[in-house]
Amino acid sequence: MASTEQLIFNEPHAPKETAVEAFNILLHNLKAEIVKSRHHWDKHEPRMWERAQGLTDDELVSFTIEKDLIEVRSAPTSYGTIILGKLRLPKVNDAEGEGFVHVRIHDPPNRGAEDVRFHSLFTEEIRPVEENPPTGFRAIQTRERPLEFFNE
Template sequence: MASKEFLEFSEPRAPRENGIEAFNNILPTIKNEILGSRSHWDKHEPKMWSRATRLTNAQLVDFTIEKDLIEIRSATTSYGNIILGKIRIPAVQDEEGEGFIHVRIHDPPNRGTEDVIFHSLFTDEGSPDADGRPTTWRAIQTDEKPLEFFHE
């Protein structure tokens, strides 16, 4: 299993053609996962997707990779590349500014981008309090939140 201690991620950068292609190959999956995550968290902890409260599902996933994938980082492993992407959600513009989701995908070796696999969305549950409960819930990040490795 990958862990940040053993991975050397590239510096954050604008996506190039192969990164755009990799994310486009799984765009329907990314959008379905966003909607599934929102539905799940709305039942358990509505604060997680609170920045999207006023948005319909269609508005929440109304983004394109070409325009809204603004940053990526990648790391090579023995079983392929792990790619992190910061995707803008154009409909999120509030007192905190623009909204972004962080996505983790996996590109196995030797086959191009046609076999890219969705791995996860970053949902920040914050540092636990003294009782072990999360202190924050955030699925939609601010621009200032760095794109870093996550396990979710």
């Protein structure tokens, strides 16, 4: 398993055709995982997805890869390529601005696009003091939040 110390990510950039293709392979899975995450967190900590409050599941995942994957980064590993993506949620636009999810996918070597896999969504517990309980939760990021490696 890779760690942030072992990975060298390229700079954030607009997605190229290969990234769009990889994320499109996973489109159905990405939407299902976002809805699954929202339902899970709504049972335990509704603040995680509170920026989507009032949206149906279909509205939450009304994105397309071509229009809403706005930024990617990737890093090679011995077991393939890790790709991070910043994906706009078009129906989320509140006092904080547009809403985005950060997605991590993996493309193993030597098989083309057929084995691209979803890995995780970035969700964060906000802890100003590490030893203390979280003061906030966030699955929907702002545009300004950097697209950085996460290992969840």
